[in-house]
Amino acid sequence: MLRDPPVRSRRRVQNAVGFLAVMLVAIFLACGFATAEIVGRSPRVLILHPYDEWLPASAIAGDNARERLQEATAGKIDLFSEYLDLSRFPEPAHIDRMARYMAEKYFDHRPDVVIALGESATRFIVSNREAIAPDAKIVFCGFGRDSGSKLNLPAGVVGAFSEFDIAKTLELARALQPDAENLFIIGGSAAFDRTWLDSARTDLAAASKDYATTYLEDYSINEFVERASHFPPDSIVLFLTILADSTGRNFLPKDALGIVAAKASAPIYGPYDTYIGQGVVGGNSVTFESLGNAVAGLALDALAGKPITDIEVPQTFFADARQLKRWGLSESALPAETALSFREPTLWEQHGDLVAGAIALVALQALIITGLLFERRRRFAAEGESRLRLLELVHMNQSATAGALSASIAHELNQPLGAILSNAEAAEAILKGKTPDLNIIQQILADIKDDDQRAGNIILRLRGLLKKRNAIDWQEFDLNEVVDSSINILHAEAEKRRVVVSAEKPGHRLPVRADRVHLQQVILNLATNAMDAMTDASTIDRKLTFHAALHDDAKVELSISDTGHGIPKNRLDSVFDAFYTTKSTGTGLGLSIARAIVETYGGKIWADNRAGGGAVFRFVLPLAEAA
Structure with missing residues (x-):
């Protein structure tokens, strides 16, 4: 704590030039208290604790009072603290000794204000005011009005009353x-x-x-x-x-x-x-922090020369x-x-910014996902519409193929029907004889049955070509079987055009997963185009070859080659474009539809020219096991 300056120094300060005195007054006024009665030194405040320094109540109140006094005066204040220890030493002899000790201690440092924390400290300073701080103003806190009335406090002793109810x-x-x-x-x-x-x-x-x-x-x-x-x-x-x-x-x-x-x-x-x-x-x-702040406010007003009165601390x-x-x-x-x-803060209280950010991020993600789901739904709808249009195009193409092959199909159908008629007439003639040969009749009936089966198969293939569907019929089947059925459909037309059809197939299955009729349509489109390309070739050179094999151990490849005039190199990439055709009566959709079907089932299709002349069309599809 600071000591007073020597007498001669104090006189020199008091007789200093006028502007210095004015500046000091201005500084102390800026700190919140008057300086008319305190010239040349900082104000002194004694904080009186009733017990020792370990009692939390007075320690908290005293610390808060000190902090407020220091802050309000910008540190230009002398603060003193005394601990009376009246809990352990309540005897009158101890109280007298403390009073004499403090009177001597503060003889040359008389406090301007004494802050008494609690009833015991207030009783002590009121009883010993003349010896310790005769000119000081006394402010107190820590007890209620009923206790204050029992102390018979003199005028000018003002406090911050608190009720511990x-x-x-x-x-x-x-x-x-x-x-x-x-x-x-x-x-x-x-x-x-x-x-x-x-x-x-x-x-x-x-x-x-x-x-x-x-x-x-x-x-x-x-x-x-x-x-x-x-x-x-x-x-x-x-x-x-x-x-x-x-x-x-x-x-x-x-x-x-x-x-x-x-x-x-x-x-x-x-x-x-x-x-x-x-x-x-x-x-x-009443919180002890609020007590310290309240009594410090009374002390500041007292130092500033303001009138002070008792207050209540809530x-x-x-x-x-x-x-x-x-x-x-x-x-x-x-x-x-x-x-x-000691309440555990909520997640929002602990990480409010983070949670708000996460919520915003989730909301944004939800909005994006909603938008994506909407777009996905629209895409699925568009894909469904596209598949439906593809199925319609495939059906139209099938109908066109059936129309193109109708003469051949009719011719092929006439053969079993004519055979049936001939066999029926022969059977009738034999039965008119006196001793009909039943063995011959039995053989004729077997021939009729075979021809009927043959005619039924022809009609069944035609029906497959003409059947319209609204959805893909996913199946797993052997590609070799589809090649055979396609060759059967093309057989009559190939004979009519004098085209030699051959097939090279492995000795094992080539399982694929697709719509059987759609792949058949691809093969028919490629084959009929190949036969059209050989129209100008000599009859002995018209060869249509099917070659099926494994491709990279995970795919099936089918090639259809002809001995026609081939495809111009600058047109190899265009032959699968819609409406591209070199035929005067063509629609330009056959190869485009073939590509759409192959790609629908995860495959790829392309065209090349054969080294010996003619063109070859190839497509690959995933093996069913690999898919």
Whole structure:
């Protein structure tokens, strides 16, 4: 702490030039207090603690008062603190010694303001004011008006009154435990403890009638613990203070509370917010931070020469979220504006920005996904529409193919029908004889049956070409079989055009997965185009060759080659374009439809020219096992 300057130095300061004095006055006024009575030095404030430095109540209030005084004066203030230790040394002899000691200590450093924290400190400074701080203004805090009236405070001693109302603490307990039937009040053996017990008996006289009420006092700490461990579950326990137990052992009240609460079998409540974290569920109190701020405000006004009057520091409810959880008490039952400590912050409170960002991101993703699903639905609808149009085109192409092959098909159909007629006439002539040969009749009937089957197969193939469908008929089948059936359909037309048809096939299956009729249509389109390309070739050179084989062990390849005039090199990439044709009567859709069908089933189709002349069309499809 700072000391006063020597006498000669003080006189030189007092006789300094006028502008320096004016500047000092301006500085002190800017700090919030007047300087007419304090010239040449910083103001002095003595903060008087009633007990030792470990008592949380006065320590918190004193620290907050110091902080506010330092902040308001920008540090231009001398602050002193004294600890009277009246809890452990309440004897008059000790009080007299402390008064003499402080009178001598502050003889040359008289305080301008004394802040008394609590009733005991206020009583001490009022009784010894003339010896310690004869010219100081006294402000106090830490007790209520009833206690203040008993002190017979002289005029000019002003305080921040606070009511530590134990009835309000019971009100909180009643809200949390509406079904409780027992009430226990715990207090120690020190003078301050007994004062608390007396106040509780008065303040709880009416409310305690609703319970089986028991006051626990004059016990040792071990006896308190033993009683606490056997409280009935439907009990409310009010812990006042234990500054000393019946054996004379001294405690900080919060430490004694912690010892008792650790073994308690029922929830405990208390009238000090410093009990939070020591085992109490909650209570009602004036916070010691607010006491320190309030009494510091009175001290600043006193230093500034302003008139000061008594003020009231408001109370507040407080609670410990961990103890609520421990005892299964509902947080929703707490009074409004309760200060809740140790509550686990929600995810939003901990990571609000992150959660908001995540929500925004999820919302954006949901919007994108919704848009994609909408587009996917539209794409599926478009693909469905495209497939439907493809099926219609395929059907039209099938009808056109059937029309183109109709003469050949009719010719081919006439053969079994003519054979049937001839066999029927022969059978009729034999039956008119006197001794018909039944063996011959049986052979004729077998021939009729075979020809009928042949005619039925021709009609069945024609029906397959003409059948219209609205969906793909996915099947797994051997490509060799489709090649054979296609050759059967083309047989009559090939004979008519004097085209030699041959097929080179492996000795094993070539399983693919597709629509059988669609692949047949691809083969027919390629084959009929090949036969058209050989119209100008000599009859002995008209050869149509089918070659089926495995391709890269995972695909099936079918090539259809002819001995026609081939395809111009600059047209190889265009032959599969829609409406491209070199025939005067062609539509230009056959090869385009063939490519669409092959690609629908995961394949690829292309055209080349043969080295010996003519063209070759190839397509590959995935093996069914690989697919």
